[in-house]
Amino acid sequence: MEEACAGFTRFDFCQILDATENFSEKMIIGWGGFGRVYKGQLPGGLNVAIKRADEHAAMVEVNSELQLAKLQHANVIRLLGWCIHGKERILVYELMQIGSLDRYLCDRTKGPLLHWSRRFKIITGLTEGIVCLHKHFMFWLVHRDLKPHNVLLDCNMIPKIADFGSARALSSDVAEERTSRVVGTSGYKAPDYASRFSRSLLNEDRCVQLWRFGSGDY
Numbered sequence: 001m002e003e004a005c006a007g008f009t010r011f012d013f014c015q016i017l018d019a020t021e022n023f024s025e026k027m028i029i030g031w032g033g034f035g036r037v038y039k040g041q042l043p044g045g046l047n048v049a050i051k052r053a054d055e056h057a058a059m060v061e062v063n064s065e066l067q068l069a070k071l072q073h074a075n076v077i078r079l080l081g082w083c084i085h086g087k088e089r090i091l092v093y094e095l096m097q098i099g100s101l102d103r104y105l106c107d108r109t110k111g112p113l114l115h116w117s118r119r120f121k122i123i124t125g126l127t128e129g130i131v132c133l134h135k136h137f138m139f140w141l142v143h144r145d146l147k148p149h150n151v152l153l154d155c156n157m158i159p160k161i162a163d164f165g166s167a168r169a170l171s172s173d174v175a176e177e178r179t180s181r182v183v184g185t186s187g188y189k190a191p192d193y194a195s196r197f198s199r200s201l202l203n204e205d206r207c208v209q210l211w212r213f214g215s216g217d218y
Contacts, residue, residue, distance in 0.1 A: 009081030075129030102148035
């Protein structure tokens with residue numbers, strides 16, 4: 001993990017404890033692919049989202065999250081830094097003030113305010129983010145769990161794809177690798193994908209991910 005985090009700020013564990021008030025329940029703002037997410041404030045006043053890996057989280061899931069650190073795009077969540085302390089594995093991200101898209105859509109007061117022009121802006125931003133994942137010059141990134149819960153909104157309603165705990169980076173030599181493992185959230189998996197025994201990972205990324213994008217209630 002330390003090698004994968006090279007070039008990003010390493011935070012001291014004491015800073016993380018202070019920012020989250022010792023991982024207080026009241027600071028929890030959500031759950032990610034491999035752990036809880038806390039709101040925190042770093043010295044200097046910067047508000048951040050702090051993701052703490054669960055004990056059962058496999059290292060491959062943490063490393064999958066780190067793949068997004070290589071993606072610098074306006075519609076992909078930005079990693080700020082990390083922390084390792086004993087068994088603790090922590091990632092620090094920019095804070096999205098509005099929160100997840102699904103929470104916004106389900107809010108009885110905010111949801112109705114999401115008129116068509118704003119929805120179109122969100123859809124356009126998500127499309128650009130997906131293109132970034134598909135056409136990165138170093139690898140293809142398969143998210144494998146794209147849904148409104150994993151789309152975060154900043155104060156300007158700009159959407160950012162987040163939660164890469166199930167993601168996998170594919171180089172060109174493994175793009176046609178076959179897999180029989182089905183991942184993702186029920187209701188956002190394409191029916192034909194779930195029914196096949198053997199799938200191309202690259203085809204899953206470019207086709208099935210579009211199904212998940214289209215199945216979101218935008």
